[in-house]
Amino acid sequence: MINTMTLSYDPPQVAIPQTVRLSFESLKYSTQSAAQPVRLLGTDCLIKPHVTLAAHTSFRVGGPAQWYVTPQRFAELQASFEWAQAQALPITLLGAGSNLLISDRGLPGLVISTRRLRQNQFNLSSGEVTVGAGEPLPRLAWQMAERGLQGMEWAVGIPGTVGGAVVMNAGAHGGCTADYLVNAHVLLPDGTTKILTPQDLRYRYRTSALQGKNWLVTQATFQLQPGFDPATLTDLTNQHYKHRRTTQPYHLPSCGSVFRNPIGHKAGCLIEQAGLKGYQIGGAQIAERHANFILNCGNAVASDIFRLIQHVQQQVEQRWSLNLETEVKILGDFQAL
Numbered sequence: 253m254i255n256t257m258t259l260s261y262d263p264p265q266v267a268i269p270q271t272v273r274l275s276f277e278s279l280k281y282s283t284q285s286a287a288q289p290v291r292l293l294g295t296d297c298l299i300k301p302h303v304t305l306a307a308h309t310s311f312r313v314g315g316p317a318q319w320y321v322t323p324q325r326f327a328e329l330q331a332s333f334e335w336a337q338a339q340a341l342p343i344t345l346l347g348a349g350s351n352l353l354i355s356d357r358g359l360p361g362l363v364i365s366t367r368r369l370r371q372n373q374f375n376l377s378s379g380e381v382t383v384g385a386g387e388p389l390p391r392l393a394w395q396m397a398e399r400g401l402q403g404m405e406w407a408v409g410i411p412g413t414v415g416g417a418v419v420m421n422a423g424a425h426g427g428c429t430a431d432y433l434v435n436a437h438v439l440l441p442d443g444t445t446k447i448l449t450p451q452d453l454r455y456r457y458r459t460s461a462l463q464g465k466n467w468l469v470t471q472a473t474f475q476l477q478p479g480f481d482p483a484t485l486t487d488l489t490n491q492h493y494k495h496r497r498t499t500q501p502y503h504l505p506s507c508g509s510v511f512r513n514p515i516g517h518k519a520g521c522l523i524e525q526a527g528l529k530g531y532q533i534g535g536a537q538i539a540e541r542h543a544n545f546i547l548n549c550g551n552a553v554a555s556d557i558f559r560l561i562q563h564v565q566q567q568v569e570q571r572w573s574l575n576l577e578t579e580v581k582i583l584g585d586f587q588a589l
């Protein structure tokens with residue numbers, strides 16, 4: 253039985269053809285002055301100037317995007333890429349912003365938010381689920397559990413989008429994106445599309461071949477196990493949810509774990525053993541509950557968090573000669589004024 257359901261009020265996306273050159277002819281954009289929003293003609297989509305990114309990141313810090321757009325349809329995505337290229341502007345891709353530290357100076361160019369790319373199709377018989385890149389992971393976890401599709405229970409506490417999970421190989425509770433992904437559709441800046449398999453994505457711990465590329469994930473297909481008892485899956489999902497709420501600090505803005513675990517070590521343990529729990533710079537603090545979390549205690553700016561990251565790295569390097577790499581993606585200019 254194929255059960256197709258759109259889980260948002262957004263209209264369905266346009267189907268994505270495999271590896272084709274797309275025509276932009278019908279999508280000319282208007283040329284208004286730099287301070288005004290730009291409407292992509294033929295679409296409802298507005299490219300807005302000077303949009304504060306703090307509202308679009310889970311750290312709640314970050315300066316303005318020079319330009320910002322939230323396309324809802326595939327054609328709007330294409331037009332946004334074309335517009336940036338015509339203006340010779342760099343592009344930054346944003347999911348839920350839950351793994352990003354963006355400079356207080358903001359970002360030049362066009363920031364494309366993928367949060368409105370939402371559409372779910374799930375097959376209750378086969379367990380194959382196709383999801384728009386903007387779909388929130390926690391909502392997907394609950395929805396799949398309620399339908400007896402087993403596999404996504406681990407994702408309930410990760411406040412990112414499906415697109416961000418594909419790029420980051422997000423994971424928790426022993427599960428990760430790579431374990432369930434069948435393929436991801438991506439749109440390249442030149443307007444072509446590709447369908448990538450997990451092999452293409454060269455998945456490793458919190459890493460994929462998409463990192464550092466401006467290839468936009470538009471949707472992903474997962475293979476889940478059908479026919480499970482919804483009550484059992486919902487219970488397990490709820491256990492994961494509760495566990496995270498009690499062991500991790502969800503009460504203040506953060507990006508989750510800031511540092512990758514070095515081989516054979518837990519970053520949080522190293523930070524704790526360095527005596528850094530509770531250490532604070534400006535409004536940014538190492539969490540008491542989980543030392544791999546940096547919290548925005550209310551008035552942090554991005555440079556506070558950046559300096560705290562550097563301090564932790566220096567302390568851990570001095571004590572154990574270990575290089576703590578960041579898991580959080582640091583974007584923009586952090587040079588001292």
Ligand SMILES: Cc1cc2nc3c(=O)[nH]c(=O)nc-3n(C[C@H](O)[C@H](O)[C@H](O)COP(=O)(O)OP(=O)(O)OC[C@H]3O[C@@H](n4cnc5c(N)ncnc54)[C@H](O)[C@@H]3O)c2cc1C
Nearest residue numbers: 345347348349350351412413415416417422423469507508
């Ligand atoms: C409280 C908290 C708990 C967390 N717990 C976990 C955890 O347990 N496990 C875990 O793995 N992570 C965790 N995270 C981190 C974060 O949620 C994940 O890394 C998540 O996958 C990021 O998704 P996002 O949509 O927010 O991506 P963003 O943070 O917006 O972006 C992350 C990267 O992906 C790129 N990107 C985003 N969307 C797309 C797209 N559609 N196409 C192409 N590139 C894109 C961005 O350019 C950027 O490089 C946690 C974060 C928080 C705040």
